[in-house]
Amino acid sequence: MQFDWFVIPFVVGLVFLIGQLGRIYVPWFIKLSREEKEMIRRHWWSRRTLGAVKEIIQECLLHRRIFRINPPLGFMHLSFALGWFLLIITGKLEALFYTHDALNPLWYPLFFKYFEPGRHAFFGESVFIQLMDFWLLVILGGQSIAVVKRLWPGKVGAKKKVQHAVYNRVALMSLWAIFPLRLLAESVTVSYYGGGGFLTGTLGTLLAEVPGIERSQPVLWWAYSIALGCFFVAMPFSRYMHIPTEVLLILFRRWGIKNNLVAHTMSEVELLSCSACGMCLEVCPLNEQELVASQPVYFLERLRMGWTKPSDLWKCLNCGRCEAVCPVLVKANTIRLKEKQKVLPAITPAEGERVKIPAIGQGRLLLYSGCMGKLVPSVRQAMDVVLRHAGLDYQWLDDRGNICCGRPLLLSGQVDRGMAVLKQLENTIREIGPDILVTTCPICYNMINKYAALPFTEVLHHTEFLAGLIHDNRLKVEAHKEKLVFHDPCELGRQSGIYEQPREILRCIGRLVEPQDNKAMSRCCGGALSGLMVDMSEKVALSEATRNSLLSSGAQKIITACPLCRKTLGRQANVPVLDVAEELIRHLSLSNQETAKEKSPPERAFIS
Amino acid sequence: MVKFGFSVKDNREINLDEKEPFVIEAGVVDVAEVDRCIFCGACSAVCPQLFSTGLSFRKQLLSARRGLTSELKIAAGECLMCNKCQLVCPRDINIRAIWLNLLTSNI
Numbered sequence: 001m002q003f004d005w006f007v008i009p010f011v012v013g014l015v016f017l018i019g020q021l022g023r024i025y026v027p028w029f030i031k032l033s034r035e036e037k038e039m040i041r042r043h044w045w046s047r048r049t050l051g052a053v054k055e056i057i058q059e060c061l062l063h064r065r066i067f068r069i070n071p072p073l074g075f076m077h078l079s080f081a082l083g084w085f086l087l088i089i090t091g092k093l094e095a096l097f098y099t100h101d102a103l104n105p106l107w108y109p110l111f112f113k114y115f116e117p118g119r120h121a122f123f124g125e126s127v128f129i130q131l132m133d134f135w136l137l138v139i140l141g142g143q144s145i146a147v148v149k150r151l152w153p154g155k156v157g158a159k160k161k162v163q164h165a166v167y168n169r170v171a172l173m174s175l176w177a178i179f180p181l182r183l184l185a186e187s188v189t190v191s192y193y194g195g196g197g198f199l200t201g202t203l204g205t206l207l208a209e210v211p212g213i214e215r216s217q218p219v220l221w222w223a224y225s226i227a228l229g230c231f232f233v234a235m236p237f238s239r240y241m242h243i244p245t246e247v248l249l250i251l252f253r254r255w256g257i258k259n260n261l262v263a264h265t266m267s268e269v270e271l272l273s274c275s276a277c278g279m280c281l282e283v284c285p286l287n288e289q290e291l292v293a294s295q296p297v298y299f300l301e302r303l304r305m306g307w308t309k310p311s312d313l314w315k316c317l318n319c320g321r322c323e324a325v326c327p328v329l330v331k332a333n334t335i336r337l338k339e340k341q342k343v344l345p346a347i348t349p350a351e352g353e354r355v356k357i358p359a360i361g362q363g364r365l366l367l368y369s370g371c372m373g374k375l376v377p378s379v380r381q382a383m384d385v386v387l388r389h390a391g392l393d394y395q396w397l398d399d400r401g402n403i404c405c406g407r408p409l410l411l412s413g414q415v416d417r418g419m420a421v422l423k424q425l426e427n428t429i430r431e432i433g434p435d436i437l438v439t440t441c442p443i444c445y446n447m448i449n450k451y452a453a454l455p456f457t458e459v460l461h462h463t464e465f466l467a468g469l470i471h472d473n474r475l476k477v478e479a480h481k482e483k484l485v486f487h488d489p490c491e492l493g494r495q496s497g498i499y500e501q502p503r504e505i506l507r508c509i510g511r512l513v514e515p516q517d518n519k520a521m522s523r524c525c526g527g528a529l530s531g532l533m534v535d536m537s538e539k540v541a542l543s544e545a546t547r548n549s550l551l552s553s554g555a556q557k558i559i560t561a562c563p564l565c566r567k568t569l570g571r572q573a574n575v576p577v578l579d580v581a582e583e584l585i586r587h588l589s590l591s592n593q594e595t596a597k598e599k600s601p602p603e604r605a606f607i608s
Numbered sequence: 609m610v611k612f613g614f615s616v617k618d619n620r621e622i623n624l625d626e627k628e629p630f631v632i633e634a635g636v637v638d639v640a641e642v643d644r645c646i647f648c649g650a651c652s653a654v655c656p657q658l659f660s661t662g663l664s665f666r667k668q669l670l671s672a673r674r675g676l677t678s679e680l681k682i683a684a685g686e687c688l689m690c691n692k693c694q695l696v697c698p699r700d701i702n703i704r705a706i707w708l709n710l711l712t713s714n715i
């Protein structure tokens with residue numbers, strides 16, 4: 001007898017889930033662009049897939065990245081994922097060993113204890129019984145952490161509790177109901193027929209004392225099946241879609257499919273892969289100040305339901321701290337940018353926007369200070385002093401015009417227009433044809449590096465260039481005793497990966513101290529271009545938090561490498577806030593000026 | 609001669625009887641925010657678009673107050689979203705957010 005009416009809710013739920021997965025996944029494969037399809041064809045039968053399998057085991061089952069950040073939460077995810085997975089596998093094997101028939105009905109292994117109560121003699125029976133109980137115990141252990149996390153987030157090292165939407169809570173409740181119900185149902189059956197493991201057996205013996213307990217057996221099995229069915233039905237609409245989608249995401253990623261401004265399928269895959277774990281919530285500077293709920297965990301949740309608000313799109317600094325900690329590596333800011341683009345109307349660039357750049361001759365070294373450079377002219381002036389000191393001839397690109405790199409437009413959501421502006425800049429640079437383009441603004445640097453095609457020009461941020469000059473002994477500097485702290489601009493650090501070069505310079509001219517949050521976890525200055533709708537009071541709060549974090553290092557000066565950071569922090573700080581170049585000119589040693597008279601840029605601008 | 613970007617404009621006609629739905633009243637613009645403006649012109653002075661397209665928030669706001677709103681949408685489409693204006697504005701007005709609201713609204 002392998003059927004009972006109570007399996008119906010489970011079967012219906014599972015069939016519904018499979019149908020929904022097909023409805024969601026199949027269009028993705030169809031929508032992939034030709035190149036992406038080609039990429040899958042080339043890579044699916046290669047070592048990449050092996051790597052993906054390894055990553056799937058590490059991330060989807062063991063949750064290594066979460067473990068590294070927060071061990072209790074890591075265990076919670078691990079116990080649910082690994083425990084459930086092994087419960088299913090062990091159950092399948094148990095049924096297989098008992099029946100010697102791999103084609104038993106779907107529900108049979110799940111409700112094995114009900115269909116085959118009591119003890120049976122088959123190979124490995126006692127091992128299976130104990131194992132099944134053990135996996136159940138692992139899951140229940142993880143579940144208790146989940147309950148603690150809901151009630152007292154502080155106890156498991158989570159600062160903030162994620163406020164989930166209603167449908168997610170329904171899914172959560174059914175998930176939480178599944179395993180205790182399974183335990184009860186099995187125990188009651190065991191109390192009647194015997195044959196349980198260390199968990200169900202013990203509980204069964206205890207329950208046997210309760211008079212009339214056997215009458216609750218059908219109720220419990222029904223409830224267990226209904227909980228499973230409910231969870232499966234709720235899953236496609238809830239955050240638990242991440243369970244199957246993350247597998248697909250890892251495969252896609254390993255096969256070389258990327259999430260960027262032009263590819264759209266991967267955005268959708270990433271969107272459904274977010275587990276709403278809330279890691280991003282903890283690190284978002286806007287959340288620390290209790291300001292806005294636009295962090296990926298909320299933003300993506302609303303996006304899945306199509307409920308995004310303007311504040312979700314424009315009240316984010318694009319600082320990238322959330323992406324830096326995300327265990328699923330969701331590129332939330334790329335997704336956000338594409339959503340902005342959908343809301344905004346297409347704007348044709350105005351005629352006058354074509355910047356007229358005065359003809360300047362061919363030059364090897366071109367300095368570009370960008371529009372922010374015009375607002376903070378001292379950086380450009382300092383660069384002028386340094387370059388003349390090093391005996392270098394250079395041309396200043398935006399000498400007489402105000403040339404935009406297009407990134408502000410791009411970040412505001414006007415992607416096409418931003419790209420058009422960049423194209424003009426690119427053409428201008430190509431006409432001049434420099435060997436090296438030095439930009440004093442990380443925002444321009446990031447934009448040009450990522451999106452401009454300048455095959456014959458090396459694009460450098462001025463900190464890279466200056467560090468190269470010092471390293472090659474082209475620039476002689478003197479160290480003072482002042483304690484300097486470096487503020488990593490988001491666009492330079494997290495988004496361009498330049499952390500060391502500015503520090504290299506500071507080590508040569510003073511005593512470098514490190515703040516609480518540095519490098520990949522550095523804080524936004526508050527003035528980020530992307531925070532279009534962040535109010536001034538909120539910006540001030542952000543700047544203050546950043547300043548406090550920086551000054552916690554005991555520094556006497558804050559040094560940064562972005563005109564925008566310099567301006568924003570400069571308003572808040574009670575210590576001097578300077579650009580690297582500005583600080584550098586105070587340390588140029590005059591005695592060695594003659595030695596650096598050759599007129600060519602450094603051989604190696606990078607410090608390896 | 610140094611060009612400051614300010615020039616004499618041709619006469620324009622403002623018909624107060626046929627005032628278009630005043631954007632400020634239509635809720636696109638936060639009244640409390642723009643009311644803080646003291647028309648100092650700092651925003652226009654730093655604007656990178658002033659030279660190329662003649663974009664000036666100060667001018668547009670002044671015109672809008674007088675009922676001339678026809679150029680607002682065009683001006684909104686000229687902004688480069690660089691936020692330099694807010695950085696220098698003595699009254700902390702979030703000018704590019706106003707432009708963005710104008711762009712996304714259907715006025």
Ligand code: SF4
Nearest residue numbers: 274276277278280326
């Ligand atoms: S975006 Fe990443 S960190 Fe944030 S909730 Fe989703 S999975 Fe977690």
Ligand code: SF4
Nearest residue numbers: 284316317319320322
């Ligand atoms: S990019 Fe920065 S401000 Fe935006 S959600 Fe992420 S952490 Fe928060």
Ligand code: SF4
Nearest residue numbers: 645646648649651697
């Ligand atoms: S800078 Fe501010 S106060 Fe001055 S005109 Fe512009 S918006 Fe008005």
Ligand code: SF4
Nearest residue numbers: 655687688690691693
């Ligand atoms: S944000 Fe717009 S209006 Fe303000 S200075 Fe930049 S281009 Fe001009």
